Amino acid sequence: MNNEPVHKVLINRKMLLAMIPLSERTIFNLEKRGEFPRRIALTSRNVAWDLAEVDQWIEARRSNNIPATRPGLTS
Incomplete structure (x- = not known):
């Protein structure tokens, strides 16, 4: 059994938005629906x-092979 401490790397909002080209509102809505990793409250004003x-979420999107569609558009 490995008893070495696990060090998590945390990213702030600015770094997240540089990685994920979605709006803050979209990310918040995905979080609320359980479709995106939950933010961690570090202080009352910092998450x-x-x-x-986040990397796992990106890889899941990359490997699901579901074509992107826009609501209201049909082929």
């Missing part, structure tokens, strides 16, 4: 995300 969880 962060676990980089490993």
Whole structure:
């Protein structure tokens, strides 16, 4: 059994938005629906995300092979 401490890398909002080209509102809505990693409250005014969880979310999107569609558009 490995008893080494696990060090998480946290990213702030600015870094998250540089990685994920979505608006803050869209990310918040995805979080509320459980479709995006939850933010971690560091203080009452500062939040962060676990980089490993965000990377896993990106990889899941990359590997699901579902074509992007826009609501209201039909082929």
